Amino acid sequence: MQVSLFITCFNDTIFPKTGQAVVHLLERLGHVVDFPADQTCCGQMHYNTGYQREAIPLVRRFVEVFRDSEVVVSPSASCVGMVRELYPRAAELAGDHELAKCVEHLIPRVFELTEFLVQKLGIEDVGAYFPHRVTYHPTCHSLRMISVGDAPLRLLRNVRGMELVTLPRAEECCGFGGTFAVKNADTSMAMLGDKLRCVLDTRAEYCVAADNSCLMHIGGALHRQRAGVGILHIAEILASTEKGGHR
Amino acid sequence: MKYEPLPTRPGIRFEDAARAALDNTQLRRNMGKATQTIRAKRAVVVEELPDWQALREAGRAIKERTIRHLDQYLLELEASVQRAGGQVHWARDAAEANRIVTSIIQAEKAHEVIKIKSLTTDEIGLNEALLEEGIEAVETDLAELIVQLAGDRSSHILVPAIHKNRSEIRDLFQRKLGHSNLSDEPKVLAAAARAHLRRKFLTVPVAVSGANFGVAETGTICIVESEGNGRMCLTLPRVLISIMGIEKIIPAWRDFEVFLQLLPRSSTGERMNPYTSFWTGVAPGDGPRAFHLVLLDNGRSRVLADPVGRQALYCIRCSACLNICPVYERTGGHAYHSVYPGPIGAILTPQLVGVANASSLPYASSLCGACYEVCPVKINIPEVLIHLRGEVVREKQDHPTPGGPDVEGLAMKFLSYAFSDRKRYERVQKVGRVGQRLMTRGGVIDRLPGQLGGWTAMRDVFPVAPQTFREWWSARS
Incomplete structure (x- = not known):
């Protein structure tokens, strides 16, 4: 299949290894990956913070860049959620019927990585090898906005050599919430504190998720505490093989 | 400070109020324990119903249709109540509702009323308004009584004293109810309250209630409760006044099939709540001799006008969204500065009072979506929060206030x-x-x-x- 990669702006900028992992993984599974270089940002931060007029140019841009793609795959449940759930609203707000129509046509072709693998391709074992102790944090948007269900766990359970430990109170928000972490920094910290306690209780080496945005939040605090626990996007585990990591 | 049930001006911001609450270790522990317990209870009883999702769909569909034709249903309700011997009053806002209630009580020459736990009367500040006219309102719900005796404010729509633990309540009862040597056993505390309230039930001539549901078809009002004190108020006094937000209407008696399954399981995590009372007008020789229904708007028509925001009016006040919310769990209800705290409060309050007067509330959420997932009438709270954030920003952009540069903008x-x-x-x-x-x-x-x-x-x-x-x-x- 010809897969267009929507890397998302912060993966592109801060977590390029996640994007590389997606490319390696999809190519290993026999797909052709293309990266439309005109892509930038989905506009979620603007939209969810209330700057909805300012998000509309970014919505238009995304639709323009990906309108002819066979499928669009992204290693971010949150940005996929933005496209799927909020682009129709944004188009409505823009009062642009043409845009609304394009959005409607595009949405069924936009997938988060793990749902693409499990639900679209029907693959649960990607032949990965990762000899580490890992705990999985189901991010809010993967769980409740785009409902990837247990797709990430199905994939992780088939990774060889890996010890997967259940995260207590896994389904609770880590307190990121985009600009929430800044606007309501104190409440966000209280939420994050509890999440960290749960992560540390698992004695895992890595906390894994399908969203680097939440991982940037959890990982930023783990790093600050010098906790000795890393963060890893699920794509980077799935891309690793016995012949050596993908990196 | 004057009691303000809903914010009427741009005042204390959520993030600032939350900061103080987060430092209160007792509050954090009480809230954490209470919300975790009730969450677990709810999960068990919801899991039991194989058609839970279908029930939610039905609840949403009934509310959607009712709100769409609210004008017709309200007139139908008015006619039904009058037919059953009740009187109907229409109140545009809190002041008008309070005036109506006050004049009914004054006509009865009463100086005291007993009350059933009611958010709507909290919303209009009824107790304070009555007090100004020399009428004392006695709360009969145990938790409301605790909050009232403490001169405190409710912090949860269902469990108003959720922020207090039993030793705090023991101290309060010793101070206010003239007891010494009370233990902090829940049974002992409940008995102390019971003795206090029984005297009121038997002597006070007027009762005031809210309404969980009002049936347009029959004129029946319904109250769902746990303690039975509500039922005392509904049956013993000679005059009953019920104040109902206009959105609490349901078209027909058969709609209870849906709502009485959704509500108790979502709110207290019970299959059925202990007391469900229905009353239709007046019946000779049984219960109150006069019944007044006050239909309250107080900003609801404005909410109705917003096609995205109006789903906030579907709320049946179960509080499942509060109990599941990771923000509410940590800040408690007072940080929201409204009688409607938690996720539902964050979308309802700004709409009732105008976003400019509560501009921090739509941001009091990480948009984690847990509230939407548990809402028994499928109110898409994150969607409304985002919609209201858009209004806050557009308001700021279109009507900039003088001051420093808007760095964020x-x-x-x-x-x-x-x-x-x-x-x-x-x-x-x-x-x-x-x-x-x-x-x-x-x-x-x-x-x-x-x-x-x-x-x-x-x-x-x-x-x-x-x-x-x-x-x-x-x-x-």
């Missing part, structure tokens, strides 16, 4: 401009990579200026990568 505008073009976007990445050199320590940024400092108070920032993904991609091909 400028930054958002700049990023929108920069990200709308590939070249500009790539330039921002490169400038960031150079600029961060001054701030990076040990591979991360540990201090950011201004509001962004809230992030680095606890979290390091991972910097722009030495090679972005797009740079890797173009080097690769």
Whole structure:
């Protein structure tokens, strides 16, 4: 299949290894990956913070860049959620019927990585090898906005050599919430504190998720505490093989 | 400070009120324990019903249709109540509702009323309004009584004293109810309240209630409760006044099939609540001799006018969204500065009073979506929160207030401009990579200026990568 990669702006900028992992993984599974270089940002931060007029140019841009793609795959449940759930609203707000129509046509072709693998391709074992102790944090948007269900766990359970430990109170928000972490920094910290306690209780080496945005939040605090626990996007585990990591 | 059940001006911001609450260790422990317990109870009884999702759909559909034809159903309800011997009053706002209730009580020459726990009467500040006229309102719900005796405010729509534990309540009862040597056993505390309330039930001539549901078809009002004190108020006094928000209407008696399954399971985590009372007008020789229904607007028509926001009016006040909310669990209800706290409060309050008067509330959420998932009538709370954030920003942009520069607004505008073009976007990445050199320590940024400092108070920032993904991609091909 010809897969267009929507890397998302912060993966592109801060977590390029996640994007590389997606490319390696999809190519290993026999797909052709293309990266439309005109892509930038989905506009979620603007939209969810209330700057909805300012998000509309970014919505238009995304639709323009990906309108002819066979499928669009992204290693971010949150940005996929933005496209799927909020682009129709944004188009409505823009009062642009043409845009609304394009959005409607595009949405069924936009997938988060793990749902693409499990639900679209029907693959649960990607032949990965990762000899580490890992705990999985189901991010809010993967769980409740785009409902990837247990797709990430199905994939992780088939990774060889890996010890997967259940995260207590896994389904609770880590307190990121985009600009929430800044606007309501104190409440966000209280939420994050509890999440960290749960992560540390698992004695895992890595906390894994399908969203680097939440991982940037959890990982930023783990790093600050010098906790000795890393963060890893699920794509980077799935891309690793016995012949050596993908990196 | 004057009691303000709903904010009427841009006042204390949520983030500031939350900061104080977060430091209260007793509150944090009480809230954590209470919300975790009730969450678990709810999960068990919801799991039991194989058709739970279908019930939610039905609940939403009934509310949607009712709200769409609210005008017709309200007139039908009025006619039904009058037919059954009740009187109907229409109140545009809190002041009008309070005047109506006061004059009914004064006509009865009563100086005291007993009350069933009611958010709607809290919303209009009825107790305070009555007190100004020399009428004392006695709360008969145990938790409301606790809050009233403490001169405190409710912090949860169903469990008003959720922020208090039993030893705090023991101390309060010893001080206020003339007891000494009370233990902090719940049974003992309940008995003390019971003795106090029984005297009131038998002597006070007027009762005031809210309404969980009002049936347009029959004129029946319904109250759902746990203690039975509500039923005392509904049956013993000679005059009963019920104040109902206009959105609490349901078309027909058969709709209870849906709502009486949804409500108890969502709110207290019970299959059925202990007491469900229905009354239709008046019946000779049984119960109150006069019944008054006050239909309250108080901003609801304005909510109705907003096609996205109006779903807030579907709320049946179960409080499942409060109990599941990770923000509410940690801040408690007082931080919301409204009789409607938690996620539902964050979308209802700004709509009732205008977003300018509660502009921080739509931001009091991480948009985690847990509230939407548990809502028995499928109110898409995150959707409304985002919609209201848009209104807050548009209001700010279209009517700027004098003061310093709007740093956030400028930054958002700049990023929108920069990200709308590939070249500009790539330039921002490169400038960031150079600029961060001054701030990076040990591979991360540990201090950011201004509001962004809230992030680095606890979290390091991972910097722009030495090679972005797009740079890797173009080097690769």
